[in-house]
Amino acid sequence: MGSIIGISAAITALLVILSFAQGVQDFFGERILMLAPHLTLEAGVNEEITQDLKRTILEVPGVKAVSPYVQFPALIQKGLAAEPITVKGVSWDSELELIDSAEILEAGDWRQIKLGQGAVLGVELARSLGVNVGDRVVLVSPYLSRALLVDGLFYTGYYGIDGSLVMVGLEVGQELLGTTGVTGYGVRIDDYTRADVFIGPLQDATGLWVRPWYEREQGLFISMAVQRTVLVWILVFTLLVSALGIMNVYLFRAWAQQRSVGVLRALGASPRQIGALFLIQGLASGFLGGIVGVLSARLAVWGLSHVTIRLPQIFYLEKLPIAWAHKDVWWVMAAAVLTGAAAVLLPARRMTQVDPVEVVRRAG
Amino acid sequence: MRDSLVTLVGVGKLYEPSVRVLSDIDWSVAPGERCVVLGSSGSGKSTLLSILGLLLRPSQGEVQVEGENAWMWPEKKRAAWRTAKLGYVWQDAGLLPELTVLENVNLPLHIRGIPKKKWNGQNLLERVGLGRRSHAHPSELSGGEAQRAAIARALAGSPSLVIADEPTGNLQQRQAEDICRLLLELQEELEFGLVVATHNEALIKYLQADPYWIIDGSLSSNPPEEAT
Numbered sequence: 001m002g003s004i005i006g007i008s009a010a011i012t013a014l015l016v017i018l019s020f021a022q023g024v025q026d027f028f029g030e031r032i033l034m035l036a037p038h039l040t041l042e043a044g045v046n047e048e049i050t051q052d053l054k055r056t057i058l059e060v061p062g063v064k065a066v067s068p069y070v071q072f073p074a075l076i077q078k079g080l081a082a083e084p085i086t087v088k089g090v091s092w093d094s095e096l097e098l099i100d101s102a103e104i105l106e107a108g109d110w111r112q113i114k115l116g117q118g119a120v121l122g123v124e125l126a127r128s129l130g131v132n133v134g135d136r137v138v139l140v141s142p143y144l145s146r147a148l149l150v151d152g153l154f155y156t157g158y159y160g161i162d163g164s165l166v167m168v169g170l171e172v173g174q175e176l177l178g179t180t181g182v183t184g185y186g187v188r189i190d191d192y193t194r195a196d197v198f199i200g201p202l203q204d205a206t207g208l209w210v211r212p213w214y215e216r217e218q219g220l221f222i223s224m225a226v227q228r229t230v231l232v233w234i235l236v237f238t239l240l241v242s243a244l245g246i247m248n249v250y251l252f253r254a255w256a257q258q259r260s261v262g263v264l265r266a267l268g269a270s271p272r273q274i275g276a277l278f279l280i281q282g283l284a285s286g287f288l289g290g291i292v293g294v295l296s297a298r299l300a301v302w303g304l305s306h307v308t309i310r311l312p313q314i315f316y317l318e319k320l321p322i323a324w325a326h327k328d329v330w331w332v333m334a335a336a337v338l339t340g341a342a343a344v345l346l347p348a349r350r351m352t353q354v355d356p357v358e359v360v361r362r363a364g
Numbered sequence: 365m366r367d368s369l370v371t372l373v374g375v376g377k378l379y380e381p382s383v384r385v386l387s388d389i390d391w392s393v394a395p396g397e398r399c400v401v402l403g404s405s406g407s408g409k410s411t412l413l414s415i416l417g418l419l420l421r422p423s424q425g426e427v428q429v430e431g432e433n434a435w436m437w438p439e440k441k442r443a444a445w446r447t448a449k450l451g452y453v454w455q456d457a458g459l460l461p462e463l464t465v466l467e468n469v470n471l472p473l474h475i476r477g478i479p480k481k482k483w484n485g486q487n488l489l490e491r492v493g494l495g496r497r498s499h500a501h502p503s504e505l506s507g508g509e510a511q512r513a514a515i516a517r518a519l520a521g522s523p524s525l526v527i528a529d530e531p532t533g534n535l536q537q538r539q540a541e542d543i544c545r546l547l548l549e550l551q552e553e554l555e556f557g558l559v560v561a562t563h564n565e566a567l568i569k570y571l572q573a574d575p576y577w578i579i580d581g582s583l584s585s586n587p588p589e590e591a592t
Contacts, residue, residue, distance in 0.1 A: 259458075260460045260461070260462070263458045263460060264460075264471075264475070266417075266419060266446075266452055266458075267446075267447065267452070267471060267472045267475055267517075268443050268444070268446050268447025268448075268450075268472060268475050268476065269443075269475045270439075270440065270443050273475070356419050357414045357419050357420045
């Protein structure tokens with residue numbers, strides 16, 4: 001019983017942490033993808049594309065939509081306040097085929113926005129400048145500055161975007177950048193998790209630099225992956241500690257049951273059968289501990305996903321970002337069973353070495 | 365030789381570093397034979413019985429079974445022979461405390477992989493007078509009852525040879541006599557070979573068995589006074 005509890009506790013902790021890691025990753029992925037295309041195609045840093053490649057890109061199998069854009073750093077001013085921003089000039093009709101238009105617009109009217117004469121700001125940027133829909137702001141690029149009306153505010157829930165991105169019509173963007181070309185194309189595919197599969201074909205078709213969505217936020221995803229790996233290792237060591245505890249329990253049990261094992265041996269049980277008895281107990285402990293651990297973790301994840309929390313505004317979180325790590329359940333279960341088996345290997349080996357003669361001699 | 369169950373040829377046993385317990389023993393146990401091995405504590409009775417039961421390898425000589433030196437067999441074959449042909453009774457019964465009396469009696473059959481429907485534990489328990497105690501645990505039995513259960517377990521696999529090492533060592537004289545009578549009855553009924561080791565010479569008459577004495581590591585059919 002103790003061994004089952006030991007394993008289940010470690011498994012619960014492992015799965016809850018993995019679910020947190022999964023939840024955080026999903027959270028940021030969803031937020032980023034609200035405004036970011038699944039893949040971007042660019043000529044290079046500070047380089048523009050003058051050729052219309054829309055048709056070429058659409059011919060690549062699996063590509064659902066394409067939208068050209070210009071993107072560059074700039075400043076936004078409102079009175080005395082100024083903020084460094086990224087300006088993205090888009091062709092709204094095609095851009096809305098890439099993004100989730102219904103979800104992101106916090107204030108404003110799409111009909112007005114689609115005219116492409118105004119600016120759409122992230123809510124955090126608007127808050128820091130103190131502007132709202134209908135207010136006038138000035139965008140300052142290295143080439144010129146231009147006053148624009150705020151046509152809308154968007155909200156993705158990812159501070160990195162909501163606090164620094166300004167979207168304008170493609171022509172306004174080109175004017176600010178002093179170009180007639182574009183800096184890149186955004187591409188939408190069926191399943192964003194398969195974005196990496198499209199890198200090669202798109203690169204071959206266009207000769208452009210193709211980046212999947214997650215690469216634009218590489219730092220964020222790398223740090224999440226590192227944290228996840230570190231946590232998994234910490235918990236694997238926890239599992240190892242459980243295994244050592246279980247091994248001690250079984251070593252004691254083996255010592256206490258030497259007499260019984262000797263009797264079994266004298267009655268004809270082979271060392272292999274005796275070892276198998278212990279091994280089966282270990283495997284059963286691991287399996288049951290794993291099952292209990294998975295069920296407890298599922299319950300804990302369900303409970304935690306309903307907990308309302310208060311975190312600094314930067315996180316935009318009202319609920320803990322936790323998503324059941326169902327893909328990890330199988331290897332975690334396998335780890336539990338292996339832990340149980342590994343824990344009883346030494347005791348099982350000792351039991352196979354019990355000399356049945358000792359039983360007879362002690363009795364004689 | 366082929367008529368005997370087990371034959372010892374020139375068997376000796378030396379325990380490390382240099383304690384000689386048995387030397388040059390020639391002996392055989394035939395099917396249906398009853399023998400009592402007598403000797404003081406530490407004389408080598410248990411060692412002799414362990415060698416006879418293929419549990420302990422002799423330092424010298426051969427243990428012949430079915431005309432072959434059993435210690436030339438692989439361990440698996442020896443274990444299989446022990447399970448199929450031998451029944452053991454020990455001084456302290458050796459019942460597993462976690463199991464019920466019935467489970468203990470059926471244990472050798474379980475180890476042999478015999479199908480459950482062929483397990484005869486309950487019949488044997490009834491035969492030794494414990495039919496109503498089959499679901500009790502060993503801790504609930506008296507010393508005499510535990511020994512009866514151990515005898516039932518020894519007979520569970522219908523063995524050709526039963527080895528009983530001081531089966532009455534922990535019992536009162538009255539209980540010891542009862543156990544010896546039971547062993548005798550069962551042996552006459554089932555005709556297995558029976559070898560009993562004891563230091564209690566008074567039990568010979570209850571077992572009606574051929575007595576052998578271990579004297580200075582040698583086996584003799586004569587009592588110590590005559591042997592010396």
